[in-house]
Amino acid sequence: MEYVILAVVIAVVLVGAATGLVVSGRRRKQLPAPSRPAEPQIGEEAAPPREVPSRTIEEVPLPEVVAEPATATAAPAEPVEAPAPEAPAPEAAVLEVPEPTAGRLVRLRSRLSRSQNSMGKGLLALLSRDRLDEDTWEEIEEVLLTADVGVAPTQELVERLRTRVKVLGTRTPDELRTLLREELLTLIDPSLDRTLHTARHTEEEPARPAVVLVVGVNGVGKTTTSGKLARVLVADGRTVLLGAADTFRAAAADQLQTWGERVGARTVRGPEAGDPASVAFDAVKQGIAEGADTVLVDTAGRLHTKTGLMDELGKVKRVVEKHGPVDEVLLVLDATTGQNGLVQAKVFAEVVDITGIVLTKLDGTAKGGIVIAVQRQLGVPVKLIGLGEGPDDLAPFDPAAFVDALIG
Numbered sequence: 001m002e003y004v005i006l007a008v009v010i011a012v013v014l015v016g017a018a019t020g021l022v023v024s025g026r027r028r029k030q031l032p033a034p035s036r037p038a039e040p041q042i043g044e045e046a047a048p049p050r051e052v053p054s055r056t057i058e059e060v061p062l063p064e065v066v067a068e069p070a071t072a073t074a075a076p077a078e079p080v081e082a083p084a085p086e087a088p089a090p091e092a093a094v095l096e097v098p099e100p101t102a103g104r105l106v107r108l109r110s111r112l113s114r115s116q117n118s119m120g121k122g123l124l125a126l127l128s129r130d131r132l133d134e135d136t137w138e139e140i141e142e143v144l145l146t147a148d149v150g151v152a153p154t155q156e157l158v159e160r161l162r163t164r165v166k167v168l169g170t171r172t173p174d175e176l177r178t179l180l181r182e183e184l185l186t187l188i189d190p191s192l193d194r195t196l197h198t199a200r201h202t203e204e205e206p207a208r209p210a211v212v213l214v215v216g217v218n219g220v221g222k223t224t225t226s227g228k229l230a231r232v233l234v235a236d237g238r239t240v241l242l243g244a245a246d247t248f249r250a251a252a253a254d255q256l257q258t259w260g261e262r263v264g265a266r267t268v269r270g271p272e273a274g275d276p277a278s279v280a281f282d283a284v285k286q287g288i289a290e291g292a293d294t295v296l297v298d299t300a301g302r303l304h305t306k307t308g309l310m311d312e313l314g315k316v317k318r319v320v321e322k323h324g325p326v327d328e329v330l331l332v333l334d335a336t337t338g339q340n341g342l343v344q345a346k347v348f349a350e351v352v353d354i355t356g357i358v359l360t361k362l363d364g365t366a367k368g369g370i371v372i373a374v375q376r377q378l379g380v381p382v383k384l385i386g387l388g389e390g391p392d393d394l395a396p397f398d399p400a401a402f403v404d405a406l407i408g
Contacts, residue, residue, distance in 0.1 A: 096262045098235035099392040106401050119147040119368060120180070120407030127176045132165060148338045149369030153187055153376055160186075181403055187372045190399040192381035196356070197327040198233055200293040208324050209241070209287040209295045213280075215313060215352065216332035217344055218301035221360045223252050225332050225386060226298040227259025228394035229358075232384070233294050240265040241290065243283025243297035245276040245316060256298050262391070266290075276300055276312065277319040284323045310351045317352050328355050330383065335362040335370050342377050349378055356383035358394075368406050371397075 122143045126136055137158060144154040160183050168175060198210045214229070216222040223246065230240050242260045244253035247270055257267040268286050270279035280297045287295035299316055300309070320326055331354045333341040348354060357374055362385045371382050382397045 095264045096231075096391075098231040098263060101232050101235050101396055104392070104395040106398070119143060123180055124173070124176060124407065127161070127165070127171065127180065128173060137162065144369060147369035148373055149187075150342075150373035150376060153369075153372050157183055157187055177407060180407055184372075184403045184406065185399060188399045188403065189375065189381075192375070194356070194381045194383045194397055196233075196383060196396070198236075198238055198294040200291075201324070204324070206288065207291070209284070209292045210327040211284055211287075211320060211324070212294060212296045212328040212330060213299060213317060213320070213326055213352070214297065214330050214332060214358075215299050215348055215354075216301060220301070220332045220334040220337075221386065222246075222301055222332045223255050223298050224259075225358055225360055225384075225394065226296060227256060228386070228391060229330075229384070230260055230265050230296055231263050231391060232394055232396070233296070234263045234265065238293040239291075241283060241287045241292040241295050242267040243280050243295060244269045245280045245283070245297050246300040247272060247274045247276050247279060248300050252298070252300075265296075277316045280316050280320050281322065284320055288323065310347065313348075314351045329353060330356050330358050331380075332358045332360060333370075333374065335359045335368075335385075338370060339373075341370060342374060345374055345378055349380070354378060354380050356381055358382075358384040358386070359397075360386035362387055368402070371402065 123140060126132075126140050126143070129136055140161070141154055141158055144157060145151070149157070161179070164179055164183070165171065168179065196212075198212060200210060201208050212229075214222060214226045216225075226242070230242060233240050240260070240263075242256055242265050244256045244267055246252035246256075250272055253267070253269045253272075257269070259265075260267045266286075268279065268283040270276075270282070276299060280299075283297055284295050286292075297316075297320065299313060317326060317329070329352050331345060331348050333345060335341070337344075345354070345357070357378070357380055359371060359374075359382055362368065362371075371385075374380075375382060384394055385397050385402075387393045387395065
């Protein structure tokens, strides 16, 4: 029995030893073989083993730190963006230089002559006939009436021509031209004062600007005439302030301001549909404060058939006169309206004291005789005439130049 147990123990020991040998062999196959130094070839000496010197921490060189100059802030510098290009400054508005008024009508004479010479040439042709009978004188009257000279001035002119032709006897073309020129000039009356009173009142304390009211019915070119008049005054060396008292027409204030900006004249405006008298008052007040020479007030285009509106125009004048007397009240008339323009003139003259007439559209189909008729009707001189649509086509009225243009 003991021999059997001993044999079993020996067998177990042998099996364990065998298993250990197998596992050890497998591990040796998996582990890499240790590297061995290359053996020297024949004829070469074996290189001595390389020695690695040992170093302490103090002997290891530290990287050098380059000190940078101190900055105002410790924050890391951010990339600097290139400045955006500045927008170009807006160009200053270039003020227009109006045409000088001296001799302006003379320079426009050719245009007036081309459009108005039917009256003058017709009269000269009739007066040049060998025999001036009653039928011829009736034709002369018809030419004058058609040109809107008016009944009374026409009769007066025909009588004077009859007398002078009889005295003259023989009539050469030059003599007839001289005769007709003299009689027409007499009718227009060159003795009337056609001066525009626009000078600053420096003799008063405080000094105040001259005040000009521009009145007229709708459609006669009143706001445009106000703008052109501002150019005339600037051309004569005046400083001008505009008052947009036509608050009933939305575009009137914008239109007037545009005219003023062209020549450097400031415009005083009010709210749309506001009180025109208040705007006119403020315009004169600003003119006094700014030392302007002239305040030019554009009023609403009143219909002469509406009594309420005409009364309001009278109110505008009264309110403005709280600063001082109004120097000019200019009535703008459309020369093409003929005798209807005379009706307008009468009504306006009853409301405000008209000091001068501005005749617009005195070209093309206009009839030059209206100059004579309106002056006779009101006893007020024509001071300015408009000869076209150009900005400088408003000219001071010169009776001699006008008559010369009429007879060609």
